[in-house]
Amino acid sequence: AAGAPKPLPSSGPKSLREMPHPLATSSSEEMGPALTPSPDLLLPRSIADKDLSLPNGTPVDTSSPASSSSLLNRLQLDDDLDGETRDLFVTVDDPKKHVCTMETYITYRVTTKTTRAEFDLPEYSVRRRYQDFDWLRNKLEESQPTHLIPPLPEKFVVKGVVDRFSEEFVETRRKALDKFLKRITDHPVLSFNEHFNVFLTAKDLNAYKKQGMALLSKMGESVKYVTGGYKLRSRPLEFAAIGEYLDTFSLKLGTIDRIAQRIIKEQLEYLVELREYGPVYSTWGGLEAELSEPLEGVSACIGNCCTALEELSEDMTEDFLPVLREYILYSESMKNVLKKRDQVQAEYEAKLEAVALKKEDRPKVPTDVEKCQDRVECFNADLKADMERWQNNKRQDFRQLLMGMADKNIQYYEKVCGTA
Amino acid sequence: MEDCLSKKMEITVSEAEKRTGRNAVNMQETYTAYLIETRAVESQSEGQCAPVDSLWRRYSEFELLRNYLSVTYPHIVVPPLPEKRADFVWHKLSADNMDPDFVERRRIGLENFLLRVASHPVLCQDKIFYSFLTQEGGWKEMVNETGFQLKADSRLKALNATFRVKNPDKRFTELKHYSDELQSVISHLLRVRARVADRLYGVYKVHGNYGRVFSEWSAIEKEMGDGLQSAGHHMDVYAASIDDILEEEEHYADQLKEYLFYAEALRAVCRKHELMQYDLEMAAQDLTSKKQQCEELATGTVRTFSLKGMTSKLFGQETPEQREAKIKVLEEQIQEGEEQLKSKNLEGRDFVKSAWADIERFKEQKNHDLKEALISYAVMQISMCKKGIQVWTNAKECFSKM
Numbered sequence: 054a055a056g057a058p059k060p061l062p063s064s065g066p067k068s069l070r071e072m073p074h075p076l077a078t079s080s081s082e083e084m085g086p087a088l089t090p091s092p093d094l095l096l097p098r099s100i101a102d103k104d105l106s107l108p109n110g111t112p113v114d115t116s117s118p119a120s121s122s123s124l125l126n127r128l129q130l131d132d133d134l135d136g137e138t139r140d141l142f143v144t145v146d147d148p149k150k151h152v153c154t155m156e157t158y159i160t161y162r163v164t165t166k167t168t169r170a171e172f173d174l175p176e177y178s179v180r181r182r183y184q185d186f187d188w189l190r191n192k193l194e195e196s197q198p199t200h201l202i203p204p205l206p207e208k209f210v211v212k213g214v215v216d217r218f219s220e221e222f223v224e225t226r227r228k229a230l231d232k233f234l235k236r237i238t239d240h241p242v243l244s245f246n247e248h249f250n251v252f253l254t255a256k257d258l259n260a261y262k263k264q265g266m267a268l269l270s271k272m273g274e275s276v277k278y279v280t281g282g283y284k285l286r287s288r289p290l291e292f293a294a295i296g297e298y299l300d301t302f303s304l305k306l307g308t309i310d311r312i313a314q315r316i317i318k319e320q321l322e323y324l325v326e327l328r329e330y331g332p333v334y335s336t337w338g339g340l341e342a343e344l345s346e347p348l349e350g351v352s353a354c355i356g357n358c359c360t361a362l363e364e365l366s367e368d369m370t371e372d373f374l375p376v377l378r379e380y381i382l383y384s385e386s387m388k389n390v391l392k393k394r395d396q397v398q399a400e401y402e403a404k405l406e407a408v409a410l411k412k413e414d415r416p417k418v419p420t421d422v423e424k425c426q427d428r429v430e431c432f433n434a435d436l437k438a439d440m441e442r443w444q445n446n447k448r449q450d451f452r453q454l455l456m457g458m459a460d461k462n463i464q465y466y467e468k469v470c471g472t473a
Numbered sequence: 474m475e476d477c478l479s480k481k482m483e484i485t486v487s488e489a490e491k492r493t494g495r496n497a498v499n500m501q502e503t504y505t506a507y508l509i510e511t512r513a514v515e516s517q518s519e520g521q522c523a524p525v526d527s528l529w530r531r532y533s534e535f536e537l538l539r540n541y542l543s544v545t546y547p548h549i550v551v552p553p554l555p556e557k558r559a560d561f562v563w564h565k566l567s568a569d570n571m572d573p574d575f576v577e578r579r580r581i582g583l584e585n586f587l588l589r590v591a592s593h594p595v596l597c598q599d600k601i602f603y604s605f606l607t608q609e610g611g612w613k614e615m616v617n618e619t620g621f622q623l624k625a626d627s628r629l630k631a632l633n634a635t636f637r638v639k640n641p642d643k644r645f646t647e648l649k650h651y652s653d654e655l656q657s658v659i660s661h662l663l664r665v666r667a668r669v670a671d672r673l674y675g676v677y678k679v680h681g682n683y684g685r686v687f688s689e690w691s692a693i694e695k696e697m698g699d700g701l702q703s704a705g706h707h708m709d710v711y712a713a714s715i716d717d718i719l720e721e722e723e724h725y726a727d728q729l730k731e732y733l734f735y736a737e738a739l740r741a742v743c744r745k746h747e748l749m750q751y752d753l754e755m756a757a758q759d760l761t762s763k764k765q766q767c768e769e770l771a772t773g774t775v776r777t778f779s780l781k782g783m784t785s786k787l788f789g790q791e792t793p794e795q796r797e798a799k800i801k802v803l804e805e806q807i808q809e810g811e812e813q814l815k816s817k818n819l820e821g822r823d824f825v826k827s828a829w830a831d832i833e834r835f836k837e838q839k840n841h842d843l844k845e846a847l848i849s850y851a852v853m854q855i856s857m858c859k860k861g862i863q864v865w866t867n868a869k870e871c872f873s874k875m
Contacts, residue, residue, distance in 0.1 A: 298693055305690040312682045319679055323672035330665045337658045340651060343840045347847045354851070448697055452875040455704070459869035466861040469854070 142166045143238045143253065145231035148223045149180075158182050159218070161227055163234065165253045171245065177254050183208070185258055186230055192248040193237070194386075199435040200243060201390055201443055203236035204382035205229070206375065221367070225375050232379070236446070242435070285399040289433070295440055296391050303384035310377045313369060320366050324359055331355035354472045361468040368461045376454050380447070387443070394432045401425035478597035479588060483512045484606065486584035489576045490529070505576055506531050507583055511606050528609040532557070535583060537616055538605050542596060543738075544621045547745040548828035549596060550835040552589035553734030555582025561663040561726065563671040563719075574720075578727060585731070595831070626748060638750050642825055648832065649743035652736045659733040663726060670719050681712030700875035707868040714864070718857050725853065728846040732839060739835065742828050749824055753817045760810040767803040770796055 147162040165177040186205055193202045206229035216222060237243045251261050288296075331352045338348035404422045488508040496502045506529040513523045535554055543551045559575050569575065587606070590596045601619065604612050687705030691698040 301693045302690075305686055305693075308686045309683070309690075312679060312686065315682075316676060316679050319672065319675040323669065323676055326665060326669045326672050330662075330669050333658060333662045333665060337655075337662065340654050340658065341840075344843055344847075347844055351847055351851065354854075448875060451697065452700075452872055455872040455875070456869050459865045459872060462865040463862050463869070466858040466865070470858040470862070 140168045141238050141244060143234045145227055145234055148227050150218060157218070159223055159226075161230060163253060171250055172254065174254075179253065179256065179258075181252070181258065183226070183230075185252065186233065188258075188262060189248060189252045190233075193243060193246060196246060196248065197243060198390070198393055199432040200240070201383075201387050201436070201439040202243070203233050204379055204386055205233055206379065207382070221371055225371050228372075229375055229379060239446075240439075240442070284403075285395045286402050288395060288398075291437070292391060292394065292433075296388065299384045299388050299391070303381050306377055306381050306384070310374065310381070313374055313377065317366050317369055320362060324362050324366070327355055327359050327362070331359065354469075357472040358469050361465050365461055365465040369458070372461075373454065373458055376450065380450070383443075390436065394429075394436055397425070397432050398429050401429045477592045477594060478603070479591035481514055482591065482606075483510075483514055484584070484587050484591055485510045486580050486587065487527075489580045491571070492531075503571070504531050504533075505571070505579075507580060509587070509606060526607060528607075530605070532579075532583075534605070534613070535586065537613065538602065539586075540625075541601055541616050541619065541621050542590070542599065543741065544625045545599070545601075545619070546595060548742060548824050549593070549831050550735065550738045550742055551596070552586055552593070553731060553738055554586055555579050555727070556730060556734070561667045561730070563667040563674070578723065582727060582731075594834075626745075638747050639754055641747055641750050644829065645743045645746045645825075649740055649747075652740040652743065655736040656733060656740075659729055659736065663729060663733065666722075666726060670722060674715055674719060677715035678712050680708050684709035684712070697875045700871045700873075704868045704871035707864050707871065711861070711864045711868075714860055718853070718860075721853055722850075725846060725850045728842070732843060735835075735839065739832070742832070746821075746824060746828060749817075749821050753814070753821050756810065756814050756817055760807065760814055763803055763807050763810060767800055767807060770800050770803070 142165070144164045145161050146164070148159050149161075151158055151160060160180040160182045163177075163179050163181050165172070167175060183205075187208065190202060190205055193200075206226050237246075237249055243249065252258065255261050334348045334352035334355065338345040338352065341348060401422070404425050408419060408422055486507050487510050490506050490508070491503060492506045493501060493503050508527055508529055510525050510527045512525045532554075536557075539551060539554055542549075555578070558570060559572075590602055596602060601612075601616055604615060608615075684705040687701045687708065691701035691705070694701060
């Protein structure tokens with residue numbers, strides 16, 4: 054199976070050899086000789102060693118680093134999946150409450166429509182609960198450690214403070230879960246993950262979960278990238294920059310979250326006063342003859358103000374705050390991925406050093422060090438690509454979010470204006 | 474009907490100045506003096522610019538003037554002064570009498586007071602009022618020389634003292650009840666409005682924080698940076714806009730306050746009627762009992778219990794001469810009493826007539842003024858909303874460019 058693999062349907066006619074190395078444009082000077090890729094270690098060689106034969110080039114085992122990198126061409130050419138090329142649609146809706154002897158919980162309907170060959174049917178409809186989403190996310194993190202996995206809405210809610218079964222809470226959660234699945238759907242690598250497929254299609258997910266556990270224990274060397282105790286020499290500038298960016302970013306989001314909460318609080322207190330204010334005009338109107346009409350008018354107007362303000366506060370609580378919090382969670386999980394990347398790089402550096410110390414004149418670098426290098430490169434590549442995608446999506450998301458916030462405020466004022 | 478003074482003379486309270494001086498107990502005090510400027514209107518129409526006369530007065534002199542007017546014209550709903558101390562304040566407003574904003578609003582209030590008096594058909598003709606506007610020196614002495622303080626009925630000050638009036642004019646009873654309710658509802662309104670203003674202030678100001686954090690955030694962004702930065706600027710504008718909005722609203726609050734105090738003046742007129750009616754009834758009662766006494770003495774029958782009667786029984790009857798003398802005294806008193814009663818009755822009826830006329834005038838004025846005030850309040854609210862829409866539309870545009 055030497056030579057270029059069969060062209061993937063969505064990629065262009067370019068062969069892999071023509072692809073620039075993902076790390077080529079980065080500041081390779083700082084990385085030191087150890088990480089500068091030598092021509093021998095370019096991707097095509099790694100791919101040539103593996104068998105990736107599936108008719109459309111989809112890797113069988115997506116947990117292998119080399120197979121991830123084989124999809125680089127898809128990432129590079131097909132960054133934004135526009136509507137026309139999209140072949141997978143997922144929606145979360147229809148929350149339902151289930152009351153059992155042991156517990157009460159909510160399930161959501163997950164509907165899938167697709168033309169992809171990985172799916173046996175063009176349409177699926179299954180019911181899933183939060184636990185299942187959580188399981189999926191863990192599986193994705195395990196099997197795609199080099200990628201940024203979108204966040205889930207918060208798992209635990211303080212009982213007594215938030216009503217887990219209130220309409221507002223369930224709706225907010227549903228939206229977040231829908232976003233979660235859509236982000237995965239949009240991701241060129243994650244959307245092909247086998248666990249994701251099962252999640253969308255299996256009638257009995259629990260059976261698969263149990264089976265999965267058994268499989269994992271059977272597997273020899275786990276593909277976990279949790280390595281411990283290696284110290285990183287030098288972090289590539291771009292990842293250091295990403296780390297710093299994420300720190301500041303989540304800090305600023307936290308501040309915005311607090312400000313938004315404060316505004317909502319002030320608005321509600323304002324509302325309390327307005328609710329007392331309006332009726333006083335009514336009372337006065339009752340005393341007067343000629344003035345009673347204008348006074349009643351003012352009273353009614355204030356009443357409408359109250360309603361509009363309530364709606365504004367509700368919207369901000371339900372739509373604005375959760376998205377902010379989601380991105381804060383996102384940043385945190387991304388920082389964890391960055392840490393893992395550091396670890397992988399550190400391990401590689403350590404192993405390389407160990408080999409150099411042995412002072413043996415070997416023409417070739419030992420395979421396990423090679424593997425490490427692969428890991429590092431693939432990790433970096435995946436991460437970089439994901440970061441770009443994330444930045445883009447983030448920009449869109451925030452643009453929409455902030456425009457939405459502005460819109461809601463405009464609507465509020467228009468409503469009040471109308472009644473005045 | 475003669476033209477009101479306001480048509481003949483331009484009156485303004487144009488300036489306020491801080492002064493220090495020595496008060497009645499020779500302690501140093503700080504107070505504010507207000508400059509009253511007057512100019513005759515007629516000469517202006519001839520193409521000439523009339524000279525402006527001016528003099529300084531302090532708040533206590535205004536108070537003196539008003540007290541004089543209230544006592545001298547008890548059947549008139551006398552325009553009120555702006556509040557002595559800042560009341561119904563929300564947190565940003567100062568309760569300090571020396572605060573420049575308070576002084577400014579008081580200046581406007583005092584001018585308004587003078588204009589109200591000058592356009593009142595009865596009050597504008599008062600000489601003391603005219604001198605207040607034109608004669609700087611010796612005015613206080615002039616007022617005190619009228620002896621109005623002696624005429625003042627201390628009972629009128631006792632707001633809650635009840636007089637068991639048997640036959641008050643029902644209209645006045647209703648009106649007094651109305652003025653009580655009006656005072657209560659406007660006070661409540663002003664209190665809540667102050668709290669509403671406070672809260673609204675908070676909401677707007679917190680948005681200012683967005684300005685800062687958007688700016689900080691924009692520093693780490695590439696494509697999003699400009700949009701965030703300019704949106705942040707709009708948030709700052711939004712936060713700052715509340716200051717002007719609430720300042721305008723204070724004017725509305727002042728208009729309501731004027732009628733809060735007007736309600737007091739209205740109540741005072743009703744009370745005056747009650748007192749007059751009470752005095753009338755007491756006088757009538759006194760007359761009746763005197764007549765009865767007279768009759769008893771004349772016929773020798775004791776119908777009513779009296780201490781005199783008892784003592785006379787105990788200590789012996791009086792002589793016929795004594796009885797004659799008593800009857801004569803009583804008859805004189807009865808005659809006096811009847812004349813007094815007649816004049817009191819007349820006074821009472823005159824009072825009711827003229828008071829009611831002024832009350833009707835007041836009602837019309839009140840309805841007109843408050844309707845205007847409510848309309849301008851609504852206009853203020855609309856303007857505030859439009860500003861809000863503007864700012865958020867601008868911010869939205871900035872966001873769209875992210």
